[in-house]
Amino acid sequence: MSVKETAKAVRSAYLKLSALSGEQRAAALLRMADALERERESVLAANREDMETASEIAPAVRARLRFDEKKLAGCVEGLRALAALPDKVGAKLAETELAPGLVLEKVACPIGVIGIIFEARPDALVQIASLCLKSGNGALLKGGSEAQRTNRALYEVIYRASVEAGCPEGWLALLETRADVSEMLSEDETIDLLIPRGSNEFVRYIMDNSHIPVMGHADGICHLYLDAAADKARAVAVAVDSKCQYMAACNACETLLVHEAAAETVLPAVAAALREKGITLYGCERAQEILGCAPPPFGWAHEYLGPELSVRVVSDLERAVEHINTYGSGHTDAIVTEDRAAAERFLDAVDSADVFWNCSTRFADGFRFGFGAEVGISTSKIHARGPVGLEGLMIYKYKLRGSGDTVAPFAEGERNFTHKKRM
Amino acid sequence: MSVKETAKAVRSAYLKLSALSGEQRAAALLRMADALERERESVLAANREDMETASEIAPAVRARLRFDEKKLAGCVEGLRALAALPDKVGAKLAETELAPGLVLEKVACPIGVIGIIFEARPDALVQIASLCLKSGNGALLKGGSEAQRTNRALYEVIYRASVEAGCPEGWLALLETRADVSEMLSEDETIDLLIPRGSNEFVRYIMDNSHIPVMGHADGICHLYLDAAADKARAVAVAVDSKCQYMAACNACETLLVHEAAAETVLPAVAAALREKGITLYGCERAQEILGCAPPPFGWAHEYLGPELSVRVVSDLERAVEHINTYGSGHTDAIVTEDRAAAERFLDAVDSADVFWNCSTRFADGFRFGFGAEVGISTSKIHARGPVGLEGLMIYKYKLRGSGDTVAPFAEGERNFTHKKRM
Numbered sequence A, B: 001m002s003v004k005e006t007a008k009a010v011r012s013a014y015l016k017l018s019a020l021s022g023e024q025r026a027a028a029l030l031r032m033a034d035a036l037e038r039e040r041e042s043v044l045a046a047n048r049e050d051m052e053t054a055s056e057i058a059p060a061v062r063a064r065l066r067f068d069e070k071k072l073a074g075c076v077e078g079l080r081a082l083a084a085l086p087d088k089v090g091a092k093l094a095e096t097e098l099a100p101g102l103v104l105e106k107v108a109c110p111i112g113v114i115g116i117i118f119e120a121r122p123d124a125l126v127q128i129a130s131l132c133l134k135s136g137n138g139a140l141l142k143g144g145s146e147a148q149r150t151n152r153a154l155y156e157v158i159y160r161a162s163v164e165a166g167c168p169e170g171w172l173a174l175l176e177t178r179a180d181v182s183e184m185l186s187e188d189e190t191i192d193l194l195i196p197r198g199s200n201e202f203v204r205y206i207m208d209n210s211h212i213p214v215m216g217h218a219d220g221i222c223h224l225y226l227d228a229a230a231d232k233a234r235a236v237a238v239a240v241d242s243k244c245q246y247m248a249a250c251n252a253c254e255t256l257l258v259h260e261a262a263a264e265t266v267l268p269a270v271a272a273a274l275r276e277k278g279i280t281l282y283g284c285e286r287a288q289e290i291l292g293c294a295p296p297p298f299g300w301a302h303e304y305l306g307p308e309l310s311v312r313v314v315s316d317l318e319r320a321v322e323h324i325n326t327y328g329s330g331h332t333d334a335i336v337t338e339d340r341a342a343a344e345r346f347l348d349a350v351d352s353a354d355v356f357w358n359c360s361t362r363f364a365d366g367f368r369f370g371f372g373a374e375v376g377i378s379t380s381k382i383h384a385r386g387p388v389g390l391e392g393l394m395i396y397k398y399k400l401r402g403s404g405d406t407v408a409p410f411a412e413g414e415r416n417f418t419h420k421k422r423m
Helices: A003-019 A023-040 A040-053 A059-065 A067-083 A123-134 A143-165 A179-185 A201-208 A232-244 A268-276 A285-291 A317-327 A339-349 B003-019 B022-038 B040-053 B058-064 B069-084 B123-134 B145-164 B178-185 B200-208 B232-244 B267-276 B285-290 B317-327 B340-349
Strands: A093-097 A103-111 A113-118 A138-141 A170-175 A193-197 A222-226 A253-259 A280-283 A310-315 A332-336 A354-359 A376-378 A386-390 A394-405 B090-100 B102-110 B111-116 B138-143 B170-175 B193-197 B222-226 B255-260 B280-283 B308-314 B332-336 B354-359 B374-376 B386-388 B396-403
Touching: A003 A103, A003 A113, A003 A138, A003 A170, A003 A179, A003 B340, A023 A040, A023 A067, A023 A143, A023 A179, A040 A059, A040 A067, A040 A143, A040 A285, A059 A143, A059 B340, A067 A123, A093 A394, A093 B090, A103 B058, A123 A143, A123 A170, A123 A193, A138 A179, A170 A179, A179 B178, A193 A201, A193 B317, A222 A232, A222 A317, A232 A253, A232 A332, A232 B396, A253 A317, A253 B232, A253 B340, A268 A285, A268 A310, A280 A285, A285 A310, A310 A317, A317 A339, A332 A339, A339 A354, A339 B003, A339 B396, A354 B340, A386 B396, A394 B200, A394 B232, A394 B386, B003 B111, B003 B138, B003 B170, B003 B178, B003 B308, B003 B332, B022 B040, B022 B069, B022 B123, B022 B145, B040 B058, B040 B069, B040 B145, B040 B267, B069 B123, B090 B396, B111 B123, B111 B178, B111 B317, B123 B138, B123 B145, B123 B170, B138 B178, B145 B170, B145 B200, B170 B178, B222 B232, B222 B317, B232 B255, B232 B267, B232 B354, B255 B317, B267 B374, B280 B285, B285 B308, B308 B317, B317 B340, B332 B340, B340 B354
Parallel strands: A113 A138, A113 A193, A138 A170, A222 A253, A222 A332, A253 A310, A280 A310, A332 A354, A354 B396, A394 B354, B111 B138, B111 B193, B138 B170, B222 B255, B222 B332, B255 B308, B280 B308, B332 B354
Antiparallel strands: A093 A103, A103 A394, A376 A386, B090 B102, B102 B396, B374 B386
């Protein structure tokens, strides 16, 4: 089957999937969890083969590629937790009486067909496929070639279990060749949304090469701004956590901005704490003077994802805001200050998905935000922004129920709209 | 200034616009209304010049190009109505305590910079610019060349009035050349959303030539399905209204589907009523037999926007649903039936923005739906679907306020998330 035909089959299956009850979808998720546990050996063996074949790739990629007992247990737990979340397909969002006997209802429904393209991590396959099932969406999956055997094994186990539990055949498809990806990117009549998971370059490539809307983020250039009224102890704690708690994450801090008034009082202590954690600092001219460091080698719009940090001293809060809105990626930016007015100005003026006051940028995460399940983090300005839960895979439709009503009598003034909001 | 520079200036102005109070934005809209009334003569004179220059263009385009006393009064009324609507910028949408002292707030905010490209109608300029102002968005406008003088006059009056009322300089920009449009389409780093207003071909061109998300619809291929249990009188009334009440509208019916069981009982009366209104019918083989008509000249996925209608007899409701999901444009589709179960199955299974039971497709409209102001009708599956009110120009951001909180103690099990939903 061509990608076009596969995508069409997914589209027609998704309508059946969304017509199931929430109980049926939850039962399918539980069945998938059971099947993964029961057939663990086939998946783990497939992963061992992938790992052997990939023996010459970088250690970081190998770590993502590995799918062991622990990752399998994580997938199983995730499936069971997702099954327990409330099902929103068909939920009534609003109701208005347009006129007597003519009632408008706004109802939640799945988006349709989701294209998921991920690089190495095979656990992403289970995670996103299950989120699609929960929300009634069909999905086309394309994983990285290094994980091909693992992906195939995982796909077969979870897909078969879902169909045995009553999900329609064809709701989930696995694509396997590189050529399939470019075909997928051009299927804008059949695929409604793309979710890429992988490196910045990979996500940017997807965004630049498709007319299908993309949910995700390429860069996570997150800032921490130490205001004139920053408390020194809080500044140290928040800076160290934002930069060092997990440096490879998209919500880790990449640039430290410091108010001139805090440059000689707060910055030295923060810099010392960061250097103690092994962080190399780069700075603007003023920061170079204070810290004795080099200028940032890649400019201000750079995501290190490792033990390096840019530092810039700014004359005031507005310059900090301007810097963030110019060089940031609209992901997560934080201020440390004891001045409430300065904090609120920062939260309003910084044009990012997540704006934080006196807390670490690392809190930007669907689980920490309490969403239960995370689809991803979006830096888009439409549909969904910031950490995205299941509702990012949903949209709505309008149902209007009448009794033979026509527009003509309203146009001619014989009938009038009441527009009574009932919910 | 290049389009890039103009767009950047709009972007920096929009942050100031959204920082104004709702009262200030409402006052600016009222000032725009007053200015339009006071300076009507300059606008009407500019339009007379445009009309003279365009004397050789098609009558339908001339009608859209005309901007007379009546259209001006409509714009003024629209501005005052919009000023009176509640302002949602900064509205709290949700609040969750993540842990004691760490509170997450979800707040409504404007999308950012909206690019608006419209063909002939100059009143669209006032309408969409004012919707952007109300929602705190900056806007780049590009109108059709036939209306260049009118657009310039309207822009100058409303922009000047808004700045006099305290809106930031540069929040609204007018582009005037065709070359500007292609530059605009490539400004995906600065423009967040495009709203095209014009013909299907025009909208499709925009969608196909930009990576910026587009809100709108190209086609409105709307269906009316007469079920086995359709009431004859209701079928006639709804069919005539759906097709004839305003044939050039996107929500007018283009294809009539008829259940085999109603083909000889209900269809003849419906066809007679439509033919009496001057509608030419085309049909499938079965419809040709019953109605003595020709086959549809352009296939099933065709939008006539005029006095023609395709008719197809189907064996059951599922075939009707399948036809709509295959040939429709996801805009608006209706069923006429006295069978509640059939109606509910139709409303669930038809994958369109608006699904109607026993009422005219012509109800698909933001004003009729009670939204007060209409941004447009969207057939997209993400962000906003169906008739879109002001909330289609808004998104949200997350504000997290703490007191020096870091992620490490949560990761190490020393602190636990409470995730208490407060709103």
